[in-house]
Amino acid sequence: MKNNKYTFIVSIFILFGALTLFLSISLILNFYIRGVNQSYKMLEEKNIEVTNNLSTTIVESLGRVESQLKVLSKLTEDKNIIANEDIISRVMWEQLKADENIASIFLADEYGNFLQTRREPVFAYRSINKMDERGLDCWYYKDENYITTSITMNKSTYDPRKRDWYKLVENSKTYWSQPYIFDSTKEPGITVSIADYDKYNTKIKVAAVDFTLDKISKILEQKAQVLNGKLIIFNQNKDVIATSFGMSLKTKDNKLIKLEDLDSSIYSNTMKKVEENVFTNELKDENGKNYIYFVSKFEKSSGENWYIASYVDKDIIVANSRGTLINSVLISLFIIILIYFPIQFILQRFVTKPINELENLTNEIVANRYENVKPIKTVIYEFNQLSNSFVDMAKSIQRHEQEQINLIDSFIKILAESIDAKSPYTGGHCERVPELALLLAEAANDSNKGELKEFNFSTQDEWREFKTAAWLHDCGKVVVPEYIVDKSTKLESIYNRIHEIRTRFEVLHRDATIKFYEKLFLNPENKEQLEEELKLNHEKLKSDFEFIANCNIGGEFLDQDSVNKLIEISSITWMRNFDNRLGLGEEELRRIENQEPFVPVLENLLEDKQEHIIHRIRQINLDEYNKFGFKMDIPEYERNLGEIYNLSIKRGTLTQEDRFKINEHIIMTIKMLENIPFTKNLKNVPEYAGSHHETMIGTGYPRKYFKEDISIAARIIAIADIFEALTASDRPYKKAKKLSESIKIMSFMKKDEHIDAELFEIFLTSGVYMKYAKKFLTEDQIDEVDIKQYL
């Protein structure tokens, strides 16, 4: 949907999705936090376990070394180890082979004799025999089968008795050297030694091993994998004894590395913590990474303190839980997506579809197709109720609409009937025109000829619109005074003023008679002559009046001679002896120009007086006039009742002002209809009704439309209007025309392009004229019509 509206499904889904997501995220977050805490706890336990395990392993390993040394030192009682070189060398081989952690094992005595077996880089046996005067230092290098592959010998310069491991070892104690770089292998390690003392507490011989720290590093490596972290062992002097991360324990110049030499500051910081007695905590390295460390003191029987420290990247712990977190979130998302489709289906099936159908129902109502409004199929109670109420609503709207239509139609009929009833001169015009128009429209609808192909009333609304327009085509006549519409003589105005003028002739007639008697009284002798004169006078007056009366009828064209005669007659004078302002209404009185009383006064028989001119009370709104496109010439005055002016009307009985007034009815029709807020289905009514006085060539009124400006419906109404007017038998002022006559007149109009030729042809060929005639015309009106001549 548009305008940022979301479909029901989307809304529901966002609602449910957000709810589910919120729920799962809060749950997952809770689990995550608990998981992290759990991990910390587990890590601490694991840490304790690993370091304990480690120290046990190393202690055991070193303990084994100690017992091996005891065995070696007590192997023979002889003070001279060379005497038993054979057996001692064998034992040393076996001991070397037995313990991977031993890099070298050696035995020295007080004579300076020295026997040694060594592991790296190849197995070797060394013998320094100080009993022999040659005192050689002999190395026997062995292959993997202990077969000698090489011998080197030179004079010995080595005196074991000067070594710390020999010198410093005490009775019944184990000597531990500080870690140092072995000169034989250049590897870091420690030397452990045990001495054999005689009963006089004199040192006889010392057995020792070189314990390679690399081996301890290997143990750390294994344990570090278990811990998923790093392990180091260091001593009080900050010498690094072993690391789990494969770091060389010596510097480039063959010195032992210190904690400071390691690649991270966390190691050297550990020592500070140990000095502060903080054995487990967090440490931050220079990159800002957090590590959890754990230090345990390494118990040895003697010597300096060793410490085992473990470090676990805090991120790893969190990462594990975070991995679970991400997994959980993904799974919940997956489930949400998974349940989306069934929900979508269900919503589609049970909610959206009925809603859409309901929407369609309202659309049908909007389009006034009430018959399409039927209950929808749904299992949801509310929707069912809603759909039923929709149906009820549609019915009641339909009912209401029908009532409205009936009401409007009845108003229209009343209006039309009232126009008809207003004046007998229009008779049943407004009633009959619609009937005729409908007949013609039906015929036009059926026709496919020329322009009419496009004329097609398909809906009832269109028919109703047309019918309404036909009914109302003359509604403007309501405001036209019927004395103008019905003006049957030139002097008529409310009443026929010929009577007034005839009275003046009567006056003149009497005046002539009185003059006769006056003259006779003076000159009785001229009686005969005077009688003759009177007779002539009377006859002239009689004929003049007859001329005037005939002019008043307006049945014939008034030629210029007649007009001249009219003006001549009008100049006959008569004496008015009474004040012409007496007995006048206010309005009429205002029109009289001369306010002075000057009676008796000589007046012309016929006059165009000032008071005959009636000015417009309300000026025509020219803006509106132009807006509607009216093009009729507007006369200066509302009316001109001037006697000569009226009597000199050349054709008919209507003055320019009268004609405008009558024709104004169509303006009024248009204005009235335009002002009615017609519903959409009646919007063409003003145009249909207001164009029936237009012609096809722009000579009609009020808009001087041309054919293309006029709708076919309006053209139909025009034909109906004309034909009805011609054939109407209920006009008191004229005789009804015969059918043939009427059609003939209309054919002239067709020729003059006053009416639409195609429609006129349909009018004839379809027999509409005859159908109408049979219904409304009197029998004697209906005569033979040869329509062929008009086609």
Place this chain on the structure above:
Amino acid sequence: MRYLVCLIMIFSFSLAEQLTLKISNFSEYIDIELLKDFVYKNDIKLVYNIHESNEAIFKKIEEKNDYDLVIVSSNYISKLKNMDKLEEIDATKLNNYQNIDTNFLKTNFNNSKDYTIPYLWGTIGLIYNKNLVKQPITKWSDLWRDEFKNSILISNEPTDVFGITLKSLGYSANSTNIEEIDKAYNKLIELSPNIKDISSTNIGSYFIENNFSAGMVFSGDAKLIMNYSNNFDFIYPKEGALKWADGMVILKNQRNKDLAYKFIDFIIDEKNMTRLANTTGYDISNTLLANDIAINKNLKNSEILVDRDISNISIEEKFQNFKNEYKKRFLNEK
């Protein structure tokens, strides 16, 4: 601690000043006390490397020589001489040169007599465990007998092994005939099922400890074995035994040439020579001592192995092929 490191450094410095003599020899082929004496007397450092075969030391020298003096067999001396690896011996530098039997030198080191001083010589014969042999062994071809399945020892010296095989076929041990050599190769392949091992290291104890029925051994080893037990007998097969002679050679372009001369002179000292022969069980060039256990036995048909030049290469290759075949078989059977 630091004091100790300094001390070690001083020592190693003084050691570097010491002259070093580097020697190669075969296993159980010296009296170690002799070496000790030499080192003590001259105050030098001695590096004494032990190689299993002529071939092994030869390959090392071929690649890169860092020996001052090596002890190899006569045929390999020819090879090295031909490769211009050897220093011509200056007899005037040897005080004990008169102890050398020049006749022996001429006959056994034919074309390289000016480049070597004889070390020891001996023979290759057949030794067998009397308890493990049904019928007495008298000739090389007896080794092909079915009863010796997986029980005989073969030396790791290609020329020695091809030598006895050629002999068993009735050819010369020094044959250069390709056909004969090919035949010998095929015959050797046939021997494979009977071979328990191919080795030349510490043969004396190895033979005793591993219960071999029979094997080709050096006379010195045979002496060691027979001294250990009466169960063993050593014979020179009817086809003829092999005879070999090893000599000391000084390699060219070495710094310690003088020390090498000193060592040779030390070895050919009458007393030392006698001691060497007694310890190893082999013979020296002069007849002062007849040490070979079979010296009085019939050495008819015996041949001294000589350098066969080009054909030799094919023998090395063929021997390698044979060993590969044997190993394959050995692994399959396992």
